[in-house]
Amino acid sequence: MLRVDRLDVERGGARVLHAVDLHVGDGEVVALIGSNGAGKTTLLRTVCGLLAPTQGEVTVGGRSVVGVPAFELARRGIRYVPAERRLFPALSVRDNLALGAYPARPTRDRHELVFGLFPRLRERRSQVVGTMSGGEQQMVAIGRALMSSPRLLLLDEPTTGLAPALAEEAYAVIARLRDAGGLTVLLAEQQVHLALEVAARAYVLEGGTVTMDGPSGSLRDEPGVRRAYLGFA
């Protein structure tokens, strides 16, 4: 589904990503782990078209996404959910979700699918999003991305600003999406234990390059990962 080859990205003249190789198979959930500033967000923003690479290639389903505007990629089903969520705070839950289907009209089925995943959003569908809690806003953000039947979901730190219980709840939803099948997910996360639970494989990004990758199970036992990201001495 997603293939990243020798990717270099600069921001403000500084090289943020260097020679990154990565692939995500159809229907696979893959985690991207690493500390603040490792380049996770830059990688996701490049895949969804908000940033342009200086070198390298990114393809989704065999088609290059380099140089394609972000709205066009969104219409092709590549949906990026940023850590800061970027909802429309003045609009209701229903209207925020409806905009996720733009330019098509949102179908009932899609609304039902999202409300099925997030029952709380059904109760609050008329509420203005700006007045909702962080956890609810995260649900709206993921729900909005699901309104267009995406092929590739790019989740950037879905647990940002969430209490631990809510973070686990968010991951339970991601696991349910994974089990439902049909959706490919690339997930950037600092809460490594959560990400490794839901993802089949993971890439470790450090200083803009991939330093390790492999199945989640074996990465979890890797001494470097245990020390740096899982809090073991």
Added chain:
Amino acid sequence: MAARRSEAWPLAVTVTALVGLPTLVGGSRYLMTLAISMLVVAGYAVAFNLVFGRTGQLFLCLGALAGVAAYGSVLLADVAGVPLPAAIAVGVACSGGIGGLFSWVAVRRRLGVIFLGIVTLAFSLVFTNLLVGGRALTGGETGLLVDATAGSWLRDRVPAYYVLLAVLVGYLLLDRWLERSWLGWAFRALKDDPVAAELAGVDVVRAKVVAGALGSAMLGLMGALFAVHDGFLSPTGFDFGEIDVRVLVVLAVGGVGSSLGPVVGAVVVTAVDELLRPLGQLRLTVYGALLIVVFLRFRQGLVPAARGLGRRFGARRARATP
């Protein structure tokens, strides 16, 4: 959505009042001249509301955009002999094209609100200078008489009033239709957060260019129709101080982003302007003081303020009846 729908009735009442106006004051040349200039300002304000209120693009060349179509169509008709309707169509298309170009450049070059304001203000000043300098064609400061409509019914105040009113109603219907269309959704999304809109699949560039071009064409049509009615064109009639400042005040008084705001603003500002005329030199001072009060007390404009009052009154009534 509910708040927007509730504007339908007040809007219908306002339009009905405007339709009936000439039967009351149609005999007075003075009052009809005033009523026509009020309609023109209202039309400009609806157009500017589409560009600035809906999509957040600050165009400070409203007079110039109206003037492009006005001078363009009059010169095409009088000098080149093009039939008047075709001349107006070309002039309006030019205004729309220039406005769309400003929007496109602004998005492409990532100009913020202030920078787009400065660029368009510069265009406004250049345009006035071109009119003054191009004496051979435009008549310079002295102005230009319109031959194409000499002796036509369009010169009469009452028929012209109805033509302009029809155009204004058309603008309002277009504005409401846009609000409910998917383009309206795109406008709301991109005004809130352009990046979020882009991530939701909104073509931000196209939506802004459409708003800029459409609003500019609307300014152009109003300007051209007024010019051929009035029969006289001059640079001061389209300069920044004369048009842009007035439209900004109208929109500020009426309320940015509401459908009714531009019309109510135009009625109030025109009325206040005239009532203050006997004050002579003091007029501008009082005018300024009133504006300060409006900005401090009703920052969102009169229409949203009135709506808030109405809602409070409605709530009280609902509580009184058990």
